[in-house]
Amino acid sequence: MRKAAEVREATGRTDETVVGWEQGGAVGEELAWQEAAAPFARHGQCWEQPRFAYLGDPQTLRERAEQCERDRDVAGALHWYREAAGAGSEAALFQAADMLERNGDRVRAVHWYELAARRGDVYAMRELGRLLADLGRTRESAAWHRVAVRAGGRPELPEPVRVVEPLDRRPAPAAEAVATRPAGQSAPADAALLAAAVELLKDGGRYFEADLLLRSANRPEPEQLREASRMLYDSVTSDGAIEWVQRFADTGDRQAVREAAEMLENRGRTEEALDWYARAAADGDRDALVAAARMLADRRQVQHALDWYRRAAEAGVQTAEREASMFRQQVDAAEERALRRRREREQRALAAAPTEVGGVPGGPVPGR
Template identity: 30%
Template structure:
Protein backbone atom coordinates (compact mmCIF):
# COMPACT_ATOMS: atom_id res chain seq x y z
CA UNK A 1 0.00 0.00 0.00
CA UNK A 2 2.84 2.39 0.87
CA UNK A 3 4.36 2.23 -2.59
CA UNK A 4 1.01 2.78 -4.28
CA UNK A 5 0.55 5.91 -2.15
CA UNK A 6 3.97 7.19 -3.20
CA UNK A 7 3.21 6.53 -6.87
CA UNK A 8 -0.18 8.25 -6.61
CA UNK A 9 1.58 11.32 -5.22
CA UNK A 10 3.53 11.35 -8.48
CA UNK A 11 0.26 11.20 -10.46
CA UNK A 12 0.64 7.58 -11.58
CA UNK A 13 -2.86 6.54 -12.71
CA UNK A 14 -2.10 2.80 -12.74
CA UNK A 15 -1.05 3.09 -9.10
CA UNK A 16 -4.28 4.95 -8.33
CA UNK A 17 -6.20 2.07 -9.92
CA UNK A 18 -4.19 -0.56 -8.06
CA UNK A 19 -4.63 1.32 -4.79
CA UNK A 20 -8.36 1.45 -5.44
CA UNK A 21 -8.39 -2.30 -6.02
CA UNK A 22 -6.41 -2.97 -2.86
CA UNK A 23 -8.71 -0.74 -0.81
CA UNK A 24 -11.83 -2.34 -2.29
CA UNK A 25 -10.49 -5.81 -1.49
CA UNK A 26 -10.02 -4.92 2.18
CA UNK A 27 -13.44 -3.30 2.48
CA UNK A 28 -12.45 0.35 2.33
CA UNK A 29 -15.05 1.07 -0.34
CA UNK A 30 -15.27 4.85 0.02
CA UNK A 31 -11.52 5.26 -0.33
CA UNK A 32 -11.46 2.82 -3.24
CA UNK A 33 -14.13 4.85 -5.00
CA UNK A 34 -12.10 8.03 -4.51
CA UNK A 35 -8.98 6.54 -6.09
CA UNK A 36 -10.86 4.86 -8.92
CA UNK A 37 -12.52 8.21 -9.71
CA UNK A 38 -9.20 10.06 -9.73
CA UNK A 39 -7.68 7.52 -12.11
CA UNK A 40 -10.83 7.28 -14.25
CA UNK A 41 -11.09 11.06 -14.52
CA UNK A 42 -7.49 11.01 -15.75
CA UNK A 43 -8.46 8.51 -18.48
CA UNK A 44 -7.37 5.19 -16.94
CA UNK A 45 -9.78 2.70 -18.53
CA UNK A 46 -9.32 -0.12 -16.00
CA UNK A 47 -10.26 2.36 -13.28
CA UNK A 48 -13.42 3.26 -15.22
CA UNK A 49 -14.40 -0.41 -15.35
CA UNK A 50 -13.42 -1.07 -11.72
CA UNK A 51 -15.39 1.98 -10.60
CA UNK A 52 -18.40 0.60 -12.46
CA UNK A 53 -17.97 -2.76 -10.74
CA UNK A 54 -17.67 -1.15 -7.32
CA UNK A 55 -20.73 1.04 -7.88
CA UNK A 56 -22.79 -1.91 -9.15
CA UNK A 57 -21.80 -3.94 -6.09
CA UNK A 58 -23.09 -1.25 -3.75
CA UNK A 59 -26.33 -0.77 -5.67
CA UNK A 60 -25.56 2.44 -7.52
CA UNK A 61 -26.47 0.92 -10.88
CA UNK A 62 -27.13 4.15 -12.80
CA UNK A 63 -23.65 5.43 -11.99
CA UNK A 64 -22.17 2.01 -12.71
CA UNK A 65 -23.79 2.01 -16.13
CA UNK A 66 -22.32 5.43 -16.87
CA UNK A 67 -18.80 4.27 -16.00
CA UNK A 68 -19.14 1.02 -17.94
CA UNK A 69 -20.16 3.01 -20.99
CA UNK A 70 -17.19 5.36 -20.55
CA UNK A 71 -14.86 2.37 -20.28
CA UNK A 72 -16.40 0.83 -23.41
CA UNK A 73 -16.00 4.10 -25.30
CA UNK A 74 -12.34 4.06 -24.27
CA UNK A 75 -11.90 0.49 -25.57
CA UNK A 76 -12.36 -1.70 -22.50
CA UNK A 77 -13.90 -4.93 -23.83
CA UNK A 78 -14.61 -6.55 -20.43
CA UNK A 79 -16.84 -3.58 -19.63
CA UNK A 80 -19.14 -4.78 -22.43
CA UNK A 81 -19.81 -7.96 -20.46
CA UNK A 82 -20.19 -6.03 -17.20
CA UNK A 83 -22.70 -3.70 -18.81
CA UNK A 84 -24.60 -6.67 -20.26
CA UNK A 85 -24.74 -8.29 -16.82
CA UNK A 86 -25.93 -5.09 -15.17
CA UNK A 87 -28.63 -4.64 -17.81
CA UNK A 88 -29.73 -8.28 -17.48
CA UNK A 89 -29.90 -7.95 -13.69
CA UNK A 90 -32.08 -4.85 -14.01
CA UNK A 91 -34.52 -6.46 -16.45
CA UNK A 92 -33.29 -4.76 -19.61
CA UNK A 93 -32.83 -8.02 -21.49
CA UNK A 94 -32.85 -6.67 -25.04
CA UNK A 95 -30.07 -4.20 -24.24
CA UNK A 96 -28.23 -6.87 -22.25
CA UNK A 97 -28.33 -9.23 -25.21
CA UNK A 98 -26.85 -6.54 -27.45
CA UNK A 99 -23.92 -5.96 -25.10
CA UNK A 100 -23.35 -9.65 -24.44
CA UNK A 101 -23.17 -10.21 -28.20
CA UNK A 102 -20.69 -7.35 -28.63
CA UNK A 103 -18.55 -8.81 -25.84
CA UNK A 104 -18.69 -12.31 -27.37
CA UNK A 105 -17.30 -10.82 -30.58
CA UNK A 106 -14.15 -10.02 -28.58
CA UNK A 107 -13.90 -13.60 -27.28
CA UNK A 108 -15.20 -12.81 -23.79
CA UNK A 109 -16.03 -16.22 -22.25
CA UNK A 110 -18.17 -14.81 -19.42
CA UNK A 111 -20.28 -12.99 -22.00
CA UNK A 112 -20.81 -16.24 -23.90
CA UNK A 113 -22.03 -17.84 -20.70
CA UNK A 114 -24.15 -14.81 -19.80
CA UNK A 115 -25.70 -14.77 -23.26
CA UNK A 116 -26.49 -18.46 -22.89
CA UNK A 117 -28.24 -17.78 -19.57
CA UNK A 118 -30.22 -14.90 -21.01
CA UNK A 119 -31.30 -16.95 -24.03
CA UNK A 120 -32.26 -19.94 -21.88
CA UNK A 121 -34.28 -17.69 -19.58
CA UNK A 122 -36.16 -16.28 -22.57
CA UNK A 123 -36.96 -19.72 -23.98
CA UNK A 124 -34.40 -19.78 -26.77
CA UNK A 125 -32.84 -23.06 -25.69
CA UNK A 126 -31.26 -24.05 -29.01
CA UNK A 127 -29.33 -20.81 -29.23
CA UNK A 128 -28.56 -20.96 -25.50
CA UNK A 129 -27.03 -24.40 -26.00
CA UNK A 130 -24.80 -23.03 -28.76
CA UNK A 131 -23.48 -20.25 -26.53
CA UNK A 132 -23.01 -22.52 -23.53
CA UNK A 133 -20.93 -24.82 -25.72
CA UNK A 134 -18.80 -21.91 -26.91
CA UNK A 135 -18.22 -20.86 -23.29
CA UNK A 136 -17.32 -24.43 -22.31
CA UNK A 137 -14.71 -24.43 -25.08
CA UNK A 138 -13.17 -21.53 -23.17
CA UNK A 139 -13.18 -23.51 -19.93
CA UNK A 140 -16.20 -22.02 -18.15
CA UNK A 141 -17.30 -24.53 -15.51
CA UNK A 142 -20.45 -22.48 -14.91
CA UNK A 143 -21.37 -22.86 -18.57
CA UNK A 144 -20.66 -26.60 -18.34
CA UNK A 145 -23.10 -26.84 -15.44
CA UNK A 146 -25.74 -24.74 -17.19
CA UNK A 147 -25.33 -26.72 -20.41
CA UNK A 148 -25.90 -29.90 -18.41
CA UNK A 149 -29.00 -28.38 -16.79
CA UNK A 150 -30.36 -27.41 -20.18
CA UNK A 151 -29.69 -30.88 -21.56
CA UNK A 152 -31.26 -32.51 -18.53
CA UNK A 153 -34.31 -30.24 -18.67
CA UNK A 154 -34.84 -31.14 -22.32
CA UNK A 155 -34.78 -34.88 -21.60
CA UNK A 156 -31.15 -35.49 -22.57
CA UNK A 157 -29.87 -36.82 -19.22
CA UNK A 158 -27.28 -39.07 -20.85
CA UNK A 159 -25.71 -36.05 -22.55
CA UNK A 160 -25.97 -33.99 -19.37
CA UNK A 161 -23.96 -36.30 -17.12
CA UNK A 162 -20.52 -35.81 -18.72
CA UNK A 163 -20.98 -32.03 -18.61
CA UNK A 164 -21.86 -32.15 -14.91
CA UNK A 165 -18.79 -34.35 -14.38
CA UNK A 166 -16.50 -31.92 -16.23
CA UNK A 167 -17.84 -28.97 -14.26
CA UNK A 168 -17.66 -30.89 -10.97
CA UNK A 169 -14.08 -31.93 -11.69
CA UNK A 170 -13.30 -28.25 -12.28
CA UNK A 171 -14.57 -27.48 -8.76
CA UNK A 172 -18.08 -26.23 -9.53
CA UNK A 173 -20.14 -26.99 -6.40
CA UNK A 174 -23.45 -26.47 -8.20
CA UNK A 175 -22.45 -29.10 -10.73
CA UNK A 176 -21.45 -31.48 -7.94
CA UNK A 177 -24.90 -31.09 -6.41
CA UNK A 178 -26.67 -31.39 -9.75
CA UNK A 179 -24.66 -34.49 -10.68
CA UNK A 180 -25.60 -36.11 -7.38
CA UNK A 181 -29.27 -35.34 -7.98
CA UNK A 182 -29.11 -36.65 -11.55
CA UNK A 183 -27.49 -39.90 -10.44
CA UNK A 184 -29.98 -40.30 -7.59
CA UNK A 185 -32.97 -39.57 -9.83
CA UNK A 186 -31.81 -42.05 -12.45
CA UNK A 187 -31.04 -44.77 -9.89
CA UNK A 188 -27.27 -44.56 -10.34
CA UNK A 189 -26.22 -43.30 -6.92
CA UNK A 190 -22.48 -43.39 -6.33
Protein backbone atom coordinates in the same frame (compact mmCIF):
# COMPACT_ATOMS: atom_id res chain seq x y z
CA MET B 1 -42.60 -40.52 11.58
CA ARG B 2 -40.84 -37.54 13.14
CA LYS B 3 -40.00 -39.38 16.38
CA ALA B 4 -38.61 -42.36 14.49
CA ALA B 5 -36.54 -40.05 12.29
CA GLU B 6 -35.11 -38.27 15.32
CA VAL B 7 -34.13 -41.61 16.86
CA ARG B 8 -32.41 -42.79 13.66
CA GLU B 9 -30.52 -39.51 13.30
CA ALA B 10 -29.47 -39.50 16.96
CA THR B 11 -27.91 -42.93 16.48
CA GLY B 12 -25.96 -41.79 13.43
CA ARG B 13 -28.22 -43.43 10.82
CA THR B 14 -28.45 -40.31 8.63
CA ASP B 15 -29.12 -42.16 5.37
CA GLU B 16 -32.02 -44.06 6.93
CA THR B 17 -33.39 -40.81 8.31
CA VAL B 18 -33.40 -39.24 4.86
CA VAL B 19 -34.96 -42.30 3.23
CA GLY B 20 -37.77 -42.22 5.77
CA TRP B 21 -38.60 -38.62 5.02
CA GLU B 22 -38.39 -39.23 1.27
CA GLN B 23 -40.92 -42.02 1.66
CA GLY B 24 -43.17 -39.55 3.43
CA GLY B 25 -42.76 -37.12 0.56
CA ALA B 26 -43.68 -39.82 -1.95
CA VAL B 27 -47.08 -40.26 -0.29
CA GLY B 28 -47.70 -36.53 -0.05
CA GLU B 29 -46.74 -35.79 3.54
CA GLU B 30 -46.46 -32.06 4.02
CA LEU B 31 -42.89 -30.68 4.31
CA ALA B 32 -41.36 -34.16 4.00
CA TRP B 33 -38.94 -33.16 1.22
CA GLN B 34 -37.74 -30.26 3.34
CA GLU B 35 -37.17 -32.58 6.29
CA ALA B 36 -35.33 -35.04 4.02
CA ALA B 37 -32.48 -32.62 3.41
CA ALA B 38 -32.21 -31.24 6.94
CA PRO B 39 -30.12 -34.14 8.39
CA PHE B 40 -27.51 -33.72 5.68
CA ALA B 41 -27.35 -30.00 6.42
CA ARG B 42 -27.02 -30.56 10.16
CA HIS B 43 -24.15 -32.99 9.61
CA GLY B 44 -22.38 -30.73 7.11
CA GLN B 45 -23.06 -33.02 4.15
CA CYS B 46 -24.62 -30.37 1.92
CA TRP B 47 -23.20 -32.00 -1.19
CA GLU B 48 -25.43 -35.01 -0.56
CA GLN B 49 -28.60 -32.92 -0.70
CA PRO B 50 -31.08 -34.12 -3.33
CA ARG B 51 -31.78 -31.47 -5.95
CA PHE B 52 -35.47 -31.37 -5.08
CA ALA B 53 -34.92 -30.98 -1.34
CA TYR B 54 -34.65 -27.94 0.88
CA LEU B 55 -31.61 -27.17 3.00
CA GLY B 56 -32.66 -24.03 4.79
CA ASP B 57 -29.61 -22.46 3.14
CA PRO B 58 -30.39 -18.96 1.74
CA GLN B 59 -28.51 -19.53 -1.52
CA THR B 60 -30.29 -22.85 -2.12
CA LEU B 61 -33.64 -21.22 -1.47
CA ARG B 62 -32.85 -18.34 -3.82
CA GLU B 63 -31.85 -20.79 -6.54
CA ARG B 64 -35.17 -22.57 -6.11
CA ALA B 65 -37.01 -19.24 -6.36
CA GLU B 66 -35.03 -18.30 -9.48
CA GLN B 67 -35.95 -21.61 -11.08
CA CYS B 68 -39.63 -20.97 -10.37
CA GLU B 69 -39.19 -17.53 -11.92
CA ARG B 70 -37.63 -19.05 -15.05
CA ASP B 71 -40.61 -21.42 -15.18
CA ARG B 72 -42.89 -18.35 -14.98
CA ASP B 73 -44.31 -19.58 -11.68
CA VAL B 74 -44.55 -16.19 -9.96
CA ALA B 75 -46.42 -17.48 -6.90
CA GLY B 76 -43.88 -20.27 -6.35
CA ALA B 77 -40.96 -17.88 -6.83
CA LEU B 78 -42.44 -15.43 -4.36
CA HIS B 79 -42.84 -18.20 -1.79
CA TRP B 80 -39.20 -19.29 -2.07
CA TYR B 81 -37.89 -15.71 -2.11
CA ARG B 82 -39.82 -15.21 1.14
CA GLU B 83 -38.24 -18.37 2.56
CA ALA B 84 -34.78 -17.20 1.48
CA ALA B 85 -35.35 -13.81 3.10
CA GLY B 86 -36.42 -15.53 6.30
CA ALA B 87 -33.19 -17.54 6.19
CA GLY B 88 -31.20 -14.31 6.03
CA SER B 89 -30.90 -13.41 2.34
CA GLU B 90 -31.46 -9.67 1.87
CA ALA B 91 -30.95 -10.02 -1.89
CA ALA B 92 -34.03 -12.27 -2.07
CA LEU B 93 -36.29 -9.38 -1.09
CA PHE B 94 -34.92 -7.22 -3.89
CA GLN B 95 -35.23 -10.07 -6.41
CA ALA B 96 -38.86 -10.62 -5.41
CA ALA B 97 -39.63 -6.92 -5.84
CA ASP B 98 -37.89 -6.79 -9.22
CA MET B 99 -39.79 -9.89 -10.41
CA LEU B 100 -43.15 -8.44 -9.34
CA GLU B 101 -42.42 -5.14 -11.08
CA ARG B 102 -41.40 -6.90 -14.30
CA ASN B 103 -44.67 -8.83 -14.14
CA GLY B 104 -46.67 -5.61 -13.85
CA ASP B 105 -47.53 -5.92 -10.14
CA ARG B 106 -46.11 -2.58 -9.06
CA VAL B 107 -48.17 -2.30 -5.88
CA ARG B 108 -46.74 -5.48 -4.37
CA ALA B 109 -43.32 -4.56 -5.79
CA VAL B 110 -43.38 -1.41 -3.63
CA HIS B 111 -44.01 -3.56 -0.55
CA TRP B 112 -41.06 -5.88 -1.29
CA TYR B 113 -38.71 -3.03 -2.22
CA GLU B 114 -39.60 -1.43 1.10
CA LEU B 115 -38.88 -4.65 2.98
CA ALA B 116 -35.44 -4.76 1.35
CA ALA B 117 -34.87 -1.05 1.93
CA ARG B 118 -35.71 -1.33 5.63
CA ARG B 119 -33.02 -4.01 5.91
CA GLY B 120 -30.50 -1.49 4.62
CA ASP B 121 -30.39 -2.34 0.90
CA VAL B 122 -29.35 1.01 -0.60
CA TYR B 123 -30.14 -0.05 -4.15
CA ALA B 124 -33.64 -1.09 -3.02
CA MET B 125 -34.05 2.37 -1.50
CA ARG B 126 -33.26 3.96 -4.87
CA GLU B 127 -35.54 1.60 -6.79
CA LEU B 128 -38.30 2.20 -4.27
CA GLY B 129 -37.90 5.94 -4.77
CA ARG B 130 -38.09 5.53 -8.54
CA LEU B 131 -41.17 3.31 -8.43
CA LEU B 132 -42.98 5.53 -5.94
CA ALA B 133 -42.39 8.48 -8.25
CA ASP B 134 -43.79 6.48 -11.18
CA LEU B 135 -46.89 5.85 -9.06
CA GLY B 136 -47.26 9.56 -8.32
CA ARG B 137 -46.19 9.24 -4.66
CA THR B 138 -43.61 12.02 -5.01
CA ARG B 139 -43.08 12.91 -1.35
CA GLU B 140 -42.43 9.30 -0.39
CA SER B 141 -40.12 9.02 -3.37
CA ALA B 142 -38.04 12.02 -2.33
CA ALA B 143 -37.88 10.74 1.25
CA TRP B 144 -36.47 7.38 0.18
CA HIS B 145 -33.93 9.09 -2.10
CA ARG B 146 -32.71 11.12 0.89
CA VAL B 147 -32.48 7.94 2.99
CA ALA B 148 -30.52 6.25 0.18
CA VAL B 149 -28.04 9.10 0.02
CA ARG B 150 -27.45 9.01 3.77
CA ALA B 151 -27.08 5.21 3.73
CA GLY B 152 -24.96 4.87 0.61
CA GLY B 153 -22.77 7.92 0.65
CA ARG B 154 -23.16 8.47 -3.11
CA PRO B 155 -24.17 11.72 -4.84
CA GLU B 156 -27.92 12.25 -4.72
CA LEU B 157 -29.77 11.20 -7.84
CA PRO B 158 -32.27 13.53 -9.45
CA GLU B 159 -35.81 12.83 -8.35
CA PRO B 160 -37.20 10.10 -10.62
CA VAL B 161 -39.93 12.39 -11.90
CA ARG B 162 -37.21 14.52 -13.51
CA VAL B 163 -34.42 12.00 -14.18
CA VAL B 164 -35.50 10.92 -17.67
CA GLU B 165 -35.34 14.33 -19.36
CA PRO B 166 -31.76 15.33 -18.38
CA LEU B 167 -30.49 11.83 -19.04
CA ASP B 168 -32.02 11.78 -22.50
CA ARG B 169 -30.42 15.16 -23.25
CA ARG B 170 -26.94 13.92 -22.40
CA PRO B 171 -24.90 12.83 -25.42
CA ALA B 172 -24.18 9.12 -25.68
CA PRO B 173 -20.51 8.07 -25.71
CA ALA B 174 -20.56 7.51 -29.48
CA ALA B 175 -21.82 11.04 -30.04
CA GLU B 176 -19.05 12.44 -27.83
CA ALA B 177 -16.51 10.41 -29.80
CA VAL B 178 -17.83 11.86 -33.07
CA ALA B 179 -17.61 15.40 -31.69
CA THR B 180 -14.01 15.07 -30.52
CA ARG B 181 -12.37 12.81 -33.14
CA PRO B 182 -10.11 14.24 -35.85
CA ALA B 183 -11.70 14.91 -39.23
CA GLY B 184 -12.02 11.80 -41.38
CA GLN B 185 -11.55 9.37 -38.48
CA SER B 186 -14.41 6.97 -37.73
CA ALA B 187 -15.89 6.56 -34.24
CA PRO B 188 -14.41 3.64 -32.27
CA ALA B 189 -16.48 0.45 -32.29
CA ASP B 190 -16.25 0.30 -28.48
CA ALA B 191 -17.89 3.72 -28.17
CA ALA B 192 -20.75 2.64 -30.41
CA LEU B 193 -21.21 -0.52 -28.36
CA LEU B 194 -21.24 1.51 -25.15
CA ALA B 195 -23.81 3.92 -26.57
CA ALA B 196 -26.04 0.98 -27.49
CA ALA B 197 -25.81 -0.35 -23.93
CA VAL B 198 -26.87 3.01 -22.52
CA GLU B 199 -29.91 3.08 -24.81
CA LEU B 200 -30.88 -0.49 -23.90
CA LEU B 201 -30.70 0.35 -20.20
CA LYS B 202 -32.86 3.42 -20.73
CA ASP B 203 -35.35 1.44 -22.83
CA GLY B 204 -35.57 -1.07 -19.98
CA GLY B 205 -36.29 1.69 -17.46
CA ARG B 206 -32.89 1.25 -15.80
CA TYR B 207 -32.02 4.97 -15.72
CA PHE B 208 -29.86 4.64 -12.63
CA GLU B 209 -27.53 2.17 -14.39
CA ALA B 210 -27.54 4.21 -17.60
CA ASP B 211 -26.56 7.30 -15.63
CA LEU B 212 -23.73 5.40 -13.89
CA LEU B 213 -22.46 4.23 -17.24
CA LEU B 214 -22.48 7.74 -18.66
CA ARG B 215 -20.65 9.02 -15.57
CA SER B 216 -17.88 6.43 -16.01
CA ALA B 217 -16.37 8.13 -19.08
CA ASN B 218 -13.02 8.53 -17.29
CA ARG B 219 -12.57 4.75 -17.02
CA PRO B 220 -10.94 2.64 -19.79
CA GLU B 221 -13.46 1.49 -22.38
CA PRO B 222 -12.88 -2.25 -21.72
CA GLU B 223 -13.86 -1.69 -18.09
CA GLN B 224 -16.89 0.35 -19.13
CA LEU B 225 -18.03 -2.39 -21.50
CA ARG B 226 -17.57 -5.09 -18.86
CA GLU B 227 -19.68 -3.05 -16.45
CA ALA B 228 -22.29 -2.47 -19.18
CA SER B 229 -22.50 -6.20 -19.83
CA ARG B 230 -22.96 -6.90 -16.12
CA MET B 231 -25.71 -4.27 -15.88
CA LEU B 232 -27.59 -5.69 -18.86
CA TYR B 233 -27.20 -9.23 -17.55
CA ASP B 234 -28.50 -8.27 -14.10
CA SER B 235 -31.41 -6.02 -15.03
CA VAL B 236 -32.48 -6.22 -18.69
CA THR B 237 -33.64 -9.48 -20.27
CA SER B 238 -34.91 -8.24 -23.61
CA ASP B 239 -33.80 -9.81 -26.89
CA GLY B 240 -31.94 -6.59 -27.64
CA ALA B 241 -29.95 -6.90 -24.42
CA ILE B 242 -29.05 -10.50 -25.25
CA GLU B 243 -27.88 -9.46 -28.71
CA TRP B 244 -25.72 -6.73 -27.14
CA VAL B 245 -24.06 -9.20 -24.75
CA GLN B 246 -23.47 -11.59 -27.67
CA ARG B 247 -21.83 -8.81 -29.68
CA PHE B 248 -19.63 -7.99 -26.69
CA ALA B 249 -18.74 -11.69 -26.34
CA ASP B 250 -17.64 -11.67 -29.98
CA THR B 251 -15.02 -9.05 -29.06
CA GLY B 252 -13.33 -11.67 -26.85
CA ASP B 253 -14.92 -11.18 -23.43
CA ARG B 254 -15.23 -14.72 -22.02
CA GLN B 255 -17.53 -13.81 -19.16
CA ALA B 256 -20.01 -12.35 -21.64
CA VAL B 257 -20.27 -15.77 -23.32
CA ARG B 258 -21.60 -17.29 -20.09
CA GLU B 259 -23.83 -14.26 -19.49
CA ALA B 260 -25.35 -14.65 -22.96
CA ALA B 261 -26.02 -18.35 -22.32
CA GLU B 262 -27.80 -17.66 -19.02
CA MET B 263 -29.83 -14.79 -20.49
CA LEU B 264 -30.98 -17.08 -23.30
CA GLU B 265 -31.89 -19.74 -20.75
CA ASN B 266 -33.94 -17.23 -18.77
CA ARG B 267 -35.82 -16.32 -21.96
CA GLY B 268 -36.63 -20.00 -22.57
CA ARG B 269 -34.44 -20.18 -25.70
CA THR B 270 -33.00 -23.55 -24.72
CA GLU B 271 -31.29 -24.62 -27.94
CA GLU B 272 -29.54 -21.29 -28.37
CA ALA B 273 -28.52 -21.35 -24.71
CA LEU B 274 -26.94 -24.78 -25.25
CA ASP B 275 -24.87 -23.42 -28.13
CA TRP B 276 -23.56 -20.62 -25.93
CA TYR B 277 -22.92 -22.90 -22.96
CA ALA B 278 -20.90 -25.11 -25.32
CA ARG B 279 -18.99 -22.07 -26.52
CA ALA B 280 -18.27 -21.03 -22.92
CA ALA B 281 -16.98 -24.54 -22.18
CA ALA B 282 -14.76 -24.42 -25.28
CA ASP B 283 -13.34 -21.13 -23.94
CA GLY B 284 -12.35 -22.88 -20.71
CA ASP B 285 -15.50 -22.48 -18.57
CA ARG B 286 -16.03 -26.15 -17.69
CA ASP B 287 -18.79 -25.30 -15.21
CA ALA B 288 -20.86 -24.16 -18.20
CA LEU B 289 -21.33 -27.85 -19.04
CA VAL B 290 -22.94 -28.46 -15.64
CA ALA B 291 -25.07 -25.33 -16.03
CA ALA B 292 -26.36 -26.69 -19.34
CA ALA B 293 -27.07 -30.07 -17.75
CA ARG B 294 -29.04 -28.43 -14.94
CA MET B 295 -31.06 -26.42 -17.44
CA LEU B 296 -32.00 -29.60 -19.30
CA ALA B 297 -32.71 -31.44 -16.05
CA ASP B 298 -35.07 -28.67 -14.97
CA ARG B 299 -36.89 -29.09 -18.28
CA ARG B 300 -37.06 -32.86 -17.77
CA GLN B 301 -34.99 -33.62 -20.88
CA VAL B 302 -33.54 -36.58 -19.04
CA GLN B 303 -31.21 -38.24 -21.55
CA HIS B 304 -30.04 -34.92 -22.92
CA ALA B 305 -29.22 -33.72 -19.38
CA LEU B 306 -27.29 -36.92 -18.61
CA ASP B 307 -25.29 -36.48 -21.82
CA TRP B 308 -24.20 -33.00 -20.69
CA TYR B 309 -23.39 -34.27 -17.20
CA ARG B 310 -21.23 -36.94 -18.86
CA ARG B 311 -19.43 -34.27 -20.90
CA ALA B 312 -18.85 -32.27 -17.73
CA ALA B 313 -17.42 -35.31 -15.93
CA GLU B 314 -15.13 -36.05 -18.87
CA ALA B 315 -13.96 -32.43 -18.78
CA GLY B 316 -12.94 -32.89 -15.14
CA VAL B 317 -15.82 -31.25 -13.26
CA GLN B 318 -15.71 -33.16 -9.97
CA THR B 319 -19.35 -32.62 -8.99
CA ALA B 320 -20.80 -33.74 -12.33
CA GLU B 321 -21.02 -37.46 -11.64
CA ARG B 322 -22.56 -36.90 -8.21
CA GLU B 323 -25.19 -34.50 -9.61
CA ALA B 324 -25.95 -36.89 -12.46
CA SER B 325 -26.40 -39.75 -10.00
CA MET B 326 -28.73 -37.67 -7.83
CA PHE B 327 -30.70 -36.60 -10.90
CA ARG B 328 -31.07 -40.22 -12.04
CA GLN B 329 -32.29 -41.18 -8.57
CA GLN B 330 -34.81 -38.36 -8.65
CA VAL B 331 -36.07 -39.40 -12.10
CA ASP B 332 -36.25 -43.08 -11.10
CA ALA B 333 -38.16 -42.21 -7.94
CA ALA B 334 -40.61 -40.05 -9.90
CA GLU B 335 -41.14 -42.82 -12.46
CA GLU B 336 -41.66 -45.36 -9.68
CA ARG B 337 -44.24 -43.12 -8.02
CA ALA B 338 -46.02 -42.59 -11.33
CA LEU B 339 -46.05 -46.34 -11.96
CA ARG B 340 -47.38 -47.01 -8.48
CA ARG B 341 -50.16 -44.45 -8.94
CA ARG B 342 -51.07 -45.94 -12.31
CA ARG B 343 -51.29 -49.43 -10.81
CA GLU B 344 -53.43 -48.14 -7.95
CA ARG B 345 -55.80 -46.50 -10.43
CA GLU B 346 -56.03 -49.73 -12.40
CA GLN B 347 -56.77 -51.71 -9.23
CA ARG B 348 -59.47 -49.26 -8.20
CA ALA B 349 -61.00 -49.48 -11.67
CA LEU B 350 -61.05 -53.28 -11.49
CA ALA B 351 -62.57 -53.21 -8.04
CA ALA B 352 -65.30 -50.85 -9.21
CA ALA B 353 -66.15 -52.89 -12.34
CA PRO B 354 -69.31 -55.13 -12.18
CA THR B 355 -68.62 -58.82 -11.52
CA GLU B 356 -69.28 -61.13 -14.47
CA VAL B 357 -71.47 -64.07 -13.49
CA GLY B 358 -72.17 -66.82 -16.02
CA GLY B 359 -70.48 -64.81 -18.76
CA VAL B 360 -72.95 -61.94 -18.38
CA PRO B 361 -72.20 -58.99 -16.08
CA GLY B 362 -74.59 -59.14 -13.18
CA GLY B 363 -76.49 -62.10 -14.75
CA PRO B 364 -78.27 -64.91 -12.89
CA VAL B 365 -76.30 -67.82 -11.54
CA PRO B 366 -76.90 -70.94 -13.72
CA GLY B 367 -79.16 -73.60 -12.23
CA ARG B 368 -81.14 -71.21 -10.04
